[in-house]
Amino acid sequence: MLDGILIGLQTAFTPINLLMVLAGCFAGTVIGMLPGLGPVSAIALMIPVTYGLDPASGLILISGVYYGAIFGGSTSAILINAPGVSGAVATAFDGYPMAQSGNAGKALAIAAYSSFAGGTIGAILLLLCVPFLASVSLSFQSSEYFALMVFGCTAVAAFSGKGQVLKAVLMTLVGLMLATVGEDPSGAQRLTFGNAELSDGISFLLLSMATFALAEALSMVLKGKSKSNDNESKEMAKVSFESLKLSRDEVKEIAMPVGRSSLLGFFVGVLPGAGATIASFLGYGMERNLASEEQKKLFGKGSPIGLAAPETANNAASTGSFVPLLTLGIPGSGTTAIMLGALLSYGVQPGPRLFIDNPAVFWSVIISMYLGNIVLLILNLPLIPYIAKILQVPRQFLTPIILFLSLMGVYLVSFNPAELSIMLVIGVIALAFRILDYPLAPMLLGFILGGMLEDNLRRALLIWDGSYDFLWQRPLTATIMMVTLIIMLTPVFSELLKRAHRRR
């Protein structure tokens, strides 16, 4: 493990990778700050840039973008009450009132220090958890991997919001169906309809750009957020960036909530499908319940604890979401799903063997995550008053530029204008499903896991002579399948219990 950490340190501290952390954090902050564009879109927009880099540098850049986008989302939540990402909604509860009362600098500093603490504790826990989990999962065979892929697909669906479970399952299935287009593992052409453009399957980059960057930009126009940002400009004009320093009392006040929210956030983030949004709300709720009556009165009116708790929790959860990705090869969220897709396109297979086969990638990513947190604290925070000017750039310029960069991102990888037509069609369909409130992240997850799911099932069947007995005869496979079944049925049972309770 120590050797691996040293390799990771060497890789992470090369000038090019340090530059990647800086560039990623900066680009992520700028993109994440724009209301409507979250980390998934930010990463999707950056993927074409990473294609020319080696896997470690590419992934370091993407991780930087991820952290930057979360930081940027919190900044717009605090300054103009427009959370750039759903994980920053709880941040706005107390961050915005604090900024309105003339303490914008302080609010940003609390957010940055809390994020840093959450990220640090998360990174330490990640450092401890990942090798242990990865060594356990080394005994996994194809059947266990197949079970894990099924678990990954269903867990995200099961953790979806109320009334969304069936829709999320359906969208996961759509993703899995799209993954079957093109050449299958045996070399047969499937569902290509004689179209040469589809023979290699639908590209992951195309699908992620179309469903997130393109559809999100169109969605912004649809909701009327594209014409002008007069309100935001007015809000920004009211903000004054006085001191970014915190007093000793303020640090003392938020220290315990930050510690508690870090642990809570990390473990929520580890659960597939839970993610930063749930973690931030849980962190906020927990601290509100634990606060004294006097502190409780301040919640919603600019409480430092109310701001620190969700910020810490969402950053710790973002770190935690890397655990299932790096150890088991299953993404726990839309963002990590897109990262998994990027890893696969580099030819790197995440999972228990990653830290043995590619220690440089494995450890440098974990170390650069921590570097990302430091960059955000010492570079981005003082620059925030200047970076925030992006919020004053007229939207009528920003939206077309996002559309153009999305299209170019796909074109510059394939140099095939026909792919742009497919992208446009998928983008329009994605917009329609967005309007109908069908979640798109499970679709992308299904699409990314689809190929691996089929490969492992095929291999397991070959080993077991075409018999499906491995599903219950291998204890580990059976256990994962049982957990999957329990997770899938939990929302159904809880609904039935609620109904029975209501009848009583």
Place this chain on the structure above:
Amino acid sequence: MTKFFDNKDRVGAALILAFSLFYLRSSLSIPVDPFDAEVGFTSKTLPLFLGSCAFVISLLLLFISYLQSEGDSISEGVHGYDWKPVLALILLMAAYVTLFSFLGFVLASALFLQSAFFLLGERRLLVSISVSLGLVLFLWLLLTQVFGLYLDGGTLYRVLGN
């Protein structure tokens, strides 16, 4: 009929139901490798399973949407949406994609950006032309001169060049 289409879950489920039927029908014609058939898992096994699951679940969702007295209304959900610029942008992107090979990267992209700025309400011509042309030329220089990538000049450029 209008009421049928005014439910988000129902319309979404109906769309996926139609897609899964089409997918199932197409999956039936996937060629099968005789060796795979012996193992019991062919190229069409997974597509047929996935298509069937999607068919059943979308049907279930459709059924549930009928049982529920109230669902998310599309007309209420999209109230106040700005459809015209979105449709215009989609058409503009379609035109951009179609004309890309003919006009080439620089001209097609600059025209696309300029038109999109105009569509979204930017009327300061000098500013919008500077932004669109500036961005496209910057990207062109970066990609061709710094990264050494080849960007198609377009049929028009070649015709005029000859």
